[in-house]
Amino acid sequence: MDTFETQIDGFVGREYKEGFVTDIDSETLPPGLNADVIAILSKKKNEPGFMLDWRMDAYERWMKMETPRWAHVNYPPINYQAISYYSAPRSQADGPKSLDEVDPKLLETYDKLGIPLEEQKMLSGVAVDAVFDSVSVATTFKKELAEAGVIFCSFSEALQKYPELVRTYLGTVVPLGDNFYAALNSAVFSDGSFVYVPKGVRCPMELSTYFRINATNTGQFERTLIVADEDSYVSYLEGCTAPMRDENQLHAAVVELVALKNSEIKYSTVQNWYPGDSEGRGGIYNFVTKRGACRGDNAKISWTQVETGSAITWKYPSVLLEGNKTVGEFYSVALTNHHQQADTGTKMVHIGKDTSSTIISKGISAGQGQNAYRGLVKVLKGADNARNYSQCDSLLMSDRCGAHTFPYLEVKNQTATIEHEATTSKIGEDQLFYCRQRGLSEEDAVSLIVNGFCKAVFKELPMEFAVEAQKLLSISLEGSVG
Amino acid sequence: MVDSSEQIAEEVGKYLSQHQEVASTLPAAGISWVDAHREAASKRFEQLGFPTTRDEQWKYTNVRSIARHAFDLSLNPVDVNPSVINKLTIPNLDAHRLVFTDGIFSPLLSQISDLPKGVTIISLAALLRSDPSRLENKFGEVVGEPINGFNAMNSAFILDGAFIEIESGVKLEKPIELLYVSASTNEQALALPRNIVVLRKQSSATLCERYISVTHSQSLTSSVSEVYIEDNGILHIDRVNEENDKSFNIGALFANVGRNARLKSNSITLGGRLVRNDIVVRLSEDGAETQLDGLYVVNDRQHVDNNTQVLHDHPRTTSREHYKGILSGKARAVFRGHISVKPEAQGADAVQKNNNLLLSPEAEVDTMPQLEIYADDVKCAHGATVGQLEEEAIFYMRSRGIGYAETRQLLTHAFAAEILENLGQSSIKDYIENRINHMMGLS
Numbered sequence: 001m002d003t004f005e006t007q008i009d010g011f012v013g014r015e016y017k018e019g020f021v022t023d024i025d026s027e028t029l030p031p032g033l034n035a036d037v038i039a040i041l042s043k044k045k046n047e048p049g050f051m052l053d054w055r056m057d058a059y060e061r062w063m064k065m066e067t068p069r070w071a072h073v074n075y076p077p078i079n080y081q082a083i084s085y086y087s088a089p090r091s092q093a094d095g096p097k098s099l100d101e102v103d104p105k106l107l108e109t110y111d112k113l114g115i116p117l118e119e120q121k122m123l124s125g126v127a128v129d130a131v132f133d134s135v136s137v138a139t140t141f142k143k144e145l146a147e148a149g150v151i152f153c154s155f156s157e158a159l160q161k162y163p164e165l166v167r168t169y170l171g172t173v174v175p176l177g178d179n180f181y182a183a184l185n186s187a188v189f190s191d192g193s194f195v196y197v198p199k200g201v202r203c204p205m206e207l208s209t210y211f212r213i214n215a216t217n218t219g220q221f222e223r224t225l226i227v228a229d230e231d232s233y234v235s236y237l238e239g240c241t242a243p244m245r246d247e248n249q250l251h252a253a254v255v256e257l258v259a260l261k262n263s264e265i266k267y268s269t270v271q272n273w274y275p276g277d278s279e280g281r282g283g284i285y286n287f288v289t290k291r292g293a294c295r296g297d298n299a300k301i302s303w304t305q306v307e308t309g310s311a312i313t314w315k316y317p318s319v320l321l322e323g324n325k326t327v328g329e330f331y332s333v334a335l336t337n338h339h340q341q342a343d344t345g346t347k348m349v350h351i352g353k354d355t356s357s358t359i360i361s362k363g364i365s366a367g368q369g370q371n372a373y374r375g376l377v378k379v380l381k382g383a384d385n386a387r388n389y390s391q392c393d394s395l396l397m398s399d400r401c402g403a404h405t406f407p408y409l410e411v412k413n414q415t416a417t418i419e420h421e422a423t424t425s426k427i428g429e430d431q432l433f434y435c436r437q438r439g440l441s442e443e444d445a446v447s448l449i450v451n452g453f454c455k456a457v458f459k460e461l462p463m464e465f466a467v468e469a470q471k472l473l474s475i476s477l478e479g480s481v482g
Numbered sequence: 483m484v485d486s487s488e489q490i491a492e493e494v495g496k497y498l499s500q501h502q503e504v505a506s507t508l509p510a511a512g513i514s515w516v517d518a519h520r521e522a523a524s525k526r527f528e529q530l531g532f533p534t535t536r537d538e539q540w541k542y543t544n545v546r547s548i549a550r551h552a553f554d555l556s557l558n559p560v561d562v563n564p565s566v567i568n569k570l571t572i573p574n575l576d577a578h579r580l581v582f583t584d585g586i587f588s589p590l591l592s593q594i595s596d597l598p599k600g601v602t603i604i605s606l607a608a609l610l611r612s613d614p615s616r617l618e619n620k621f622g623e624v625v626g627e628p629i630n631g632f633n634a635m636n637s638a639f640i641l642d643g644a645f646i647e648i649e650s651g652v653k654l655e656k657p658i659e660l661l662y663v664s665a666s667t668n669e670q671a672l673a674l675p676r677n678i679v680v681l682r683k684q685s686s687a688t689l690c691e692r693y694i695s696v697t698h699s700q701s702l703t704s705s706v707s708e709v710y711i712e713d714n715g716i717l718h719i720d721r722v723n724e725e726n727d728k729s730f731n732i733g734a735l736f737a738n739v740g741r742n743a744r745l746k747s748n749s750i751t752l753g754g755r756l757v758r759n760d761i762v763v764r765l766s767e768d769g770a771e772t773q774l775d776g777l778y779v780v781n782d783r784q785h786v787d788n789n790t791q792v793l794h795d796h797p798r799t800t801s802r803e804h805y806k807g808i809l810s811g812k813a814r815a816v817f818r819g820h821i822s823v824k825p826e827a828q829g830a831d832a833v834q835k836n837n838n839l840l841l842s843p844e845a846e847v848d849t850m851p852q853l854e855i856y857a858d859d860v861k862c863a864h865g866a867t868v869g870q871l872e873e874e875a876i877f878y879m880r881s882r883g884i885g886y887a888e889t890r891q892l893l894t895h896a897f898a899a900e901i902l903e904n905l906g907q908s909s910i911k912d913y914i915e916n917r918i919n920h921m922m923g924l925s
Contacts, residue, residue: 070538072854394853394855396855396857396858396860397858398858399825399828399857399858399859400825400856401856401858402854402855402856403853403855404852404853404854404855405851405852405853405864406850406852407850407851407852407866408848408849408850409847409848409849409850409866409868410542410846410847410848411838411840411846411847411848411849411868412846413840413843414840414841414842414843414844414845414870415843415870416840416868416869417867417868417869417870418866418867418868418869419865419866419867419869420849420851420864420865420866420867421863421864421865421866422851422853422863422864422865423862423863424853424855424860424861424862424863425860425861425862426858426859426860
């Protein structure tokens with residue numbers, strides 16, 4: 001087993017591949033947060049008046065809130081006054097009209113990530129709203145989407161062009177005082193994506209945003225709002241990578257989904273923020289509030305996530321099943337290696353009648369990673385015939401890691417059928433032996449077993465993402481059996 | 483919420499002043515280590531107050547209705563006619579019986595005779611008075627710092643209860659029955675039983691703890707049991723709550739299980755207005771094992787909360803946990819099962835299950851099976867379900883000519899049977915089965 005152990009160390013010790021800093025000028029506000037900063041932020045972005053009021057309201061609530069401490073994670077307190085709340089790439093000022101006008105260095109960054117916009121545009125048929133730090137710099141496929149009547153733009157643009165639409169839905173799923181990080185986000189969010197799919201439209205392509213944290217010490221406060229009107233369908237992809245650096249960075253995003261009658265929203269995430277180095281230095285703090293509301297009957301919201309990055313992940317994509325016969329789904333693979341900590345899971349709130357939800361969560365812990373599933377399934381009094389199935393499996397790959405499961409089931413209706421099961425086990429020696437015996441390398445064997453373990457989640461991902469997710473998992477994990 | 487510190491002071495104050503009044507008359511008062519223990523616990527009680535729903539461990543169990551009242555601690559046994567007790571005993575259960583009325587040992591009602599050599603069964607108060615040195619370092623050794631106000635309140639008084647010690651190699655065949663009777667006709671009697679059970683190496687015993695009421699008065703029982711099982715010891719505890727529908731019962735069982743030793747516990751809750759069972763089992767040596775089972779059959783406005791914690795501290799430790807519930811009326815059940823596995827506890831094997839049957843539209847279940855694992859060579863699984871009787875099973879039986887009501891009863895009975903199978907004595911099993919059938923209208 002000696003060579004095996006060495007091999008493992010080799011794989012576990014592998015460093016983050018996407019670490020590089022793009023050197024471009026950022027127009028950055030000095031660090032600190034107060035009412036003036038919010039006013040400046042709002043003014044810089046030329047926002048309608050209601051937005052500033054809304055931000056101020058959120059800021060006041062945030063001031064009265066305390067940092068949540070219940071999650072199974074440890075980190076030093078964050079100094080919110082040391083964060084700069086606005087940073088825009090300089091070239092944004094001129095407003096690029098096409099890809100040619102985009103800062104070449106920025107494009108280079110995407111090249112390094114292997115997702116050049118040009119290629120994306122031509123080959124994949126995916127529209128990309130690239131968010132570089134806090135402001136959108138390049139948007140593609142606008143035209144094709146416009147023909148279908150789909151609005152897909154940066155949040156700032158949406159505030160300029162469709163203020164009423166934003167006003168109608170913003171904060172209706174995640175209220176501005178929902179939790180500490182959501183309130184902070186509501187006060188200072190810089191930009192994000194806005195999607196509106198009109199009645200009866202099936203969005204002709206998968207929408208995608210690549211986020212990237214860049215300027216040092218700039219917290220990222222993204223805001224995403226997706227509205228699917230009656231009888232519509234949209235699939236949205238979110239993917240992240242971040243450059244390597246030593247200081248911890250805060251990322252407190254809010255994602256709101258609104259699914260009206262008979263509509264469906266599929267939201268997929270591959271998260272690969274910088275996880276810190278093998279000693280646990282640096283890495284992103286990812287404190288995200290994601291929630292969707294199935295407002296109308298027969299609406300469906302499906303969250304799929306592959307979480308391999310971030311030093312700390314604190315994230316519970318949830319679904320409020322308000323309408324009758326609505327469906328909520330949550331598929332998750334969360335991996336923690338080195339000193340990563342993840343406290344993630346979902347909330348399914350059954351409100352309407354005949355609602356159903358499915359939760360499949362796969363946690364993989366390696367190195368000294370701590371991985372916790374925390375979930376709530378709540379069946380309210382009126383939610384007749386609610387159905388939930390939850391499965392949370394954990395795979396342990398070292399003797400210093402941790403895997404934890406904290407499900408909460410609250411059932412107030414007799415006709416509900418709720419099932420939860422969870423298992424925790426080591427990667428099977430006999431499974432490995434079996435594969436090795438048939439000529440697979442240690443690395444391939446582990447990859448095979450882990451991919452098998454995660455298959456139920458991967459099959460929910462759109463094609464492009466499924467490939468990327470498997471690659472990511474292999475890089476982050478291969479061979480880290482202990 | 484009003485100012486919490488003021489509220490705590492008010493709720494706790496009445497007990498603290500009672501404590502001061504009686505402190506000098508409590509058993510073994512004046513012996514410094516006993517005094518120190520009581521004093522520290524009373525300080526802790528003052529600090530903690532009664533738990534609130536803001537406390538994660540009490541999120542779904544609101545004890546305001548207890549905290550609001552002023553319960554009166556009973557210091558002397560209540561006069562109960564032996565025939566009343568005899569009527570309430572479990573038929574065919576041949577046991578050494580200790581009877582406590584409102585938490586105070588009643589020699590008159592108890593039957594302890596022909597104890598084999600190496601077995602001590604005595605009231606705690608009696609031992610505190612006669613041979614306190616035997617108890618030195620026993621209090622709080624398993625409990626540690628009291629985990630909540632109720633435990634602290636119990637430790638502040640340490641009034642009476644049972645002391646059981648089985649010497650090495652002694653296998654006690656006859657079960658020991660601890661019968662706690664809420665007997666006072668005064669409303670709001672307070673009982674604080676404190677039990678200490680010590681099983682030396684290779685010994686074994688079976689314990690049956692029962693809580694019953696002989697009046698319709700409201701009462702509060704806050705019990706603490708400390709259990710030590712040394713290497714290869716085997717202890718079986720059946721706890722049955724059948725108090726009246728106004729009673730509050732907060733029970734805590736703390737156990738230390740030694741090398742290759744085994745603790746089996748079965749918590750059956752049928753009665754009570756609000757019942758909370760805390761069980762903390764520390765598998766403190768290699769190969770220690772525990773099996774925790776529970777069944778709650780509740781109705782009307784009953785509230786039952788089973789909160790268990792299994793600590794796998796050492797390698798090759800095993801735990802099995804299975805709680806089942808049947809809820810009717812407006813009953814509410816809470817289950818929290820916490821399994822934690824320390825990094826050094828390689829080879830730990832834990833399985834935990836909680837199944838609930840909702841038989842009425844107003845019933846509610848909140849269940850939280852939890853795993854916290856820091857070792858990798860482990861096998862851990864948990865599961866929880868909430869549902870109704872299976873329609874297919876009902877259809878199957880009805881298609882064979884069995885009426886709906888009977889089908890329902892049979893299926894419910896079958897649901898409960900799985901837990902009852904594991905009860906220590908067949909006489910207890912028969913008794914509980916009859917009680918449940920009666921409750922479900924089957925008999």
